[in-house]
Amino acid sequence: MIAILKQGTTPEQTQHLVDWLKRMNLDVHISQGQEVTILGLIGDTSKVDMELLGSLDIVESVKRVSEPFKQVNRNFHPKDSIVEIGNAKIGGGYFSMIAGPCSVESEDQIIEVAQAVKDAGATILRGGAFKPRTSPYAFQGMGEDGLRLLFQAKKATGLPICTELMNIVHLDLFADVDVIQIGARNMQNFDLLKEVGKTKKPILLKRGLANTLQELLMSAEYIMSEGNPNVILCERGIRTYETYTRNTLDLSAVPVLHELTHLPVVVDPSHATGKASLVPSMAAAAAASGADGIMVEVHNNPSCALCDGAQSITPDQFADLSHRVQLIREAIR
């Protein structure tokens, strides 16, 4: 870590600061330039509060030389991590399609969709049982009953299941869940991250609505620092001023995260765009960008043709998408 001191800082002030830093068990290397004095902090700087340091009267700015994350850092773990979920693998050249309905609604629905997406190439079934909803009056998901239906779909199709955990006290109910999803709104629910870090289950960690990639990695670090290495990162769109799409898919997150971390990265084009018509092209783009997987909302509700325009695509559209993604993956190999 580098601290650049302001012009006009007195030697006493500098010494005062150096003493304070040394009390944190850091070595301090002072470089006295003509215009400026620079302190190089050597040792475990992950505990230094950069904002506090940067806000001191005599400090012009502070700069990390090494990233604040460790276990997720590719520098310390150059090889791609591969997360195994039943027979599926994600990362290190393995690609997974995660597909299923937004919410579990009934036994027929979930088993039918599960079978359809499996036939089209999905290797993991997604479906919401506990749903985070902006309004307290909106459908909050089937809860425990929804989990039971997911377990039945798993039994029927052999697909491992991925579903969202919103509340620490529900963790026991998730014993047979294969991938625990931490939703965008909980990306910085640090106590929840710590709890799932104590399990060994694969965790799909979604990027928060307005979180930086570094913050996403710090949240992954919360999970890994508790002992769970099975973290999958998920780009699902960020909030911007553009209103045509629900969010703005930030696909550059894929190569950036691959530079910074060894963890696998999947992309969710359904939540990112909020429009079914945009999902296939964004899934194709995600595959071309080098993503390790794609997470797509698929429904199958012949009794309600009304839903056709939602952000969910049909099993047929998913089969097309899946085929195209496969071709692109071969093209970029």
Added chain:
Amino acid sequence: MIAILKQGTTPEQTQHLVDWLKRMNLDVHISQGQEVTILGLIGDTSKVDMELLGSLDIVESVKRVSEPFKQVNRNFHPKDSIVEIGNAKIGGGYFSMIAGPCSVESEDQIIEVAQAVKDAGATILRGGAFKPRTSPYAFQGMGEDGLRLLFQAKKATGLPICTELMNIVHLDLFADVDVIQIGARNMQNFDLLKEVGKTKKPILLKRGLANTLQELLMSAEYIMSEGNPNVILCERGIRTYETYTRNTLDLSAVPVLHELTHLPVVVDPSHATGKASLVPSMAAAAAASGADGIMVEVHNNPSCALCDGAQSITPDQFADLSHRVQLIREAIR
């Protein structure tokens, strides 16, 4: 709620949609224009999923005529709500200064600061015991010990205390806390909102980093819908592209929220700006905008002059700020 149908929608498709809406116990008023067909939905539309409806193939757009929030809505409760906290009141013409250190660090520190801010006009003491931190390696607050020190400061000064709750399982520890703060990162931790909604304690609900004012109101609605009317809203800056300040203080939130809701609104210029030098002018601006209170970080650490530049201001600066806020409140009366 109004649904505008796309040009080219057939009468059968329209009827199909109308039937579906009627099954939700809504009356549907059809207005067939030359260019466009409009459906007026009458009844309890708070349960209608606007995004789903809007994404149907035949629907051009959906528009709420009434807001999706009820109990927080000024239309249904025209008079300002006044929240009482010990002897302090917020809202309906009553103004409160909430002040104290970012984190509780020691008995001496918290009692000293508490006495100082009380002398300068603060009516509520703030201080963090459980701290949300981006990094798992950063200081996470003193936890239960921090709460105990806050209770001592309350005993010593008589000031009611306000501190952040991050985890449902800690709720019992907060029995003697006067105002429970829900932090920006937990604004959409809906299970946490429901739990604090079951208490009768005043809840200070901070706006999330990238949440709209409507989302803030919906989160307040979560609390009120569980039976707790004592909600205080807090604007604390939003995330934008500007990097000079930590966040961008959105002061127009104050008059907007006053239009939409009867709940009191306080402003936190410390977190909004991240710089002590900007806190006094932004506190003054908040008072001029009509805020019902101000929440300011104040520290008192003569042994560590190093902290002078942080986002916290000193008790002396707070006394000045407090005086100026008082003058402005008189000017705009």
Added chain:
Amino acid sequence: MIAILKQGTTPEQTQHLVDWLKRMNLDVHISQGQEVTILGLIGDTSKVDMELLGSLDIVESVKRVSEPFKQVNRNFHPKDSIVEIGNAKIGGGYFSMIAGPCSVESEDQIIEVAQAVKDAGATILRGGAFKPRTSPYAFQGMGEDGLRLLFQAKKATGLPICTELMNIVHLDLFADVDVIQIGARNMQNFDLLKEVGKTKKPILLKRGLANTLQELLMSAEYIMSEGNPNVILCERGIRTYETYTRNTLDLSAVPVLHELTHLPVVVDPSHATGKASLVPSMAAAAAASGADGIMVEVHNNPSCALCDGAQSITPDQFADLSHRVQLIREAIR
């Protein structure tokens, strides 16, 4: 256009508004619902100021049923437009690679790069002569001399050239330029748009830093409404809170624009990311998303290996990228 009136609007107020609208040569269709009154405006609503209408005391909200753009609108021109530039074509299934250095620096440089990108598959040469720079003290481009060198490179290689126009008074100098680029900062320099609309030259219109897709289309409409149909739209990243990349590439712009307009859409991954290491994967993603072309910064400066890390890629990297883009285009055909 639909105007939804507020509850409590009196018949007199409604009539007053209707009269005002009729004075604008609009027919008004009144739909009196139980909860709400809706006015349907029929006729040429493109001249109605939505913001003014929406801000009237009695108006709840205003909603366009048809888009405010006409000539760029795919509804009125369902077939893809194809823009021809020398032998190159963009749009309607034709794909073009536009490549070259950020700035023209010397005769050797521009001819060498031009030859290299041509060999690697580029069909249009880009290069800046007039450069928009944040600082008045930064290099502002070679100006007229830069244009002359571009013309020499065109003569030497046969590649048509694309370069930025910043100032109306320079238009005469651009007589032999093949594609006039309007930069992101000038996307809403309406007088400049009108001027280039009076030529018949292909115009590459870059999306502004924080402009919506609708605003981009309205700026294209400025050009087309003056008589020039040869507009190419360019997504080049938008400004968000994320600081790791220079901008955030919004690839969903490609399918969205293809839905809304018949104009071709190209993507500039160099300015969008600001990092050479991210350019190849984002170029691949752009091709997979269905873009009609890609615009990439390429330099060739063996005397200055220092520049290798910039947002520009080398001719060799460009040849690889070009090959991969080709494979992806075949895969998604």
Added chain:
Amino acid sequence: MIAILKQGTTPEQTQHLVDWLKRMNLDVHISQGQEVTILGLIGDTSKVDMELLGSLDIVESVKRVSEPFKQVNRNFHPKDSIVEIGNAKIGGGYFSMIAGPCSVESEDQIIEVAQAVKDAGATILRGGAFKPRTSPYAFQGMGEDGLRLLFQAKKATGLPICTELMNIVHLDLFADVDVIQIGARNMQNFDLLKEVGKTKKPILLKRGLANTLQELLMSAEYIMSEGNPNVILCERGIRTYETYTRNTLDLSAVPVLHELTHLPVVVDPSHATGKASLVPSMAAAAAASGADGIMVEVHNNPSCALCDGAQSITPDQFADLSHRVQLIREAIR
């Protein structure tokens, strides 16, 4: 300027970079730390392209120690600048109210409004003659005729006038304009900035929709570097994800700009919020934040009560606002 080199940089690479920097007439001070090598660049670094330098393979990051702006910099000009406009002064303790209609519409309108705002305390009249409009089909302002009407209003009331220049070729028409406004969309129209920099007229420079405060200062530097010291900065709201207000007023810009520059800062609450009901409280907040002036849209159109809800306020509302702003300015003195 400080360049921090990446770990693993070889001595040859370092020397190569140092030689390159020295060719730019910079002295380079090398500080070889254990973890990291830091180069301190001494001399006129305002011409160094930070982005290029920062993107080199061997460079970890680059940090300016001094700001890139000079003439606008408070460090080099500690005293507040005062801009004189007729009898009005802005800055250095002088406060001005700039008020008037969005667009000049007729002689009666502009003279009536001018007289009304003068009576209520305004010292400068604003009014648009050339209007930047998103749509080519919207009213583009009265142009030259509008300027003539403004000159008549000036003659009738004695108020100096402020109006927007969009096009270099119109500059001659602005000879009798007292304050030339550069609009938000033209903040980085660098050729326009250079032209108005060659005059001595007061320039009101509005912050762009998504521009940082540093970019605003660099644009002011363009004007000053051409010889015109009479620059007034204007905060008018920035674009964010929040849709309730048209833009988000960033009031912290006022104290931040006062720290960084000696130029006066005015606030435009009308464009920032887009809603008349929010203008008075935001004007009050702007005054409390220390702004040097306020720019407000005021109309007076008794024949068209329809406009009452627009972002413009009435002369009566302006008189109230003006009185309140006066009281607040006395309170914070």
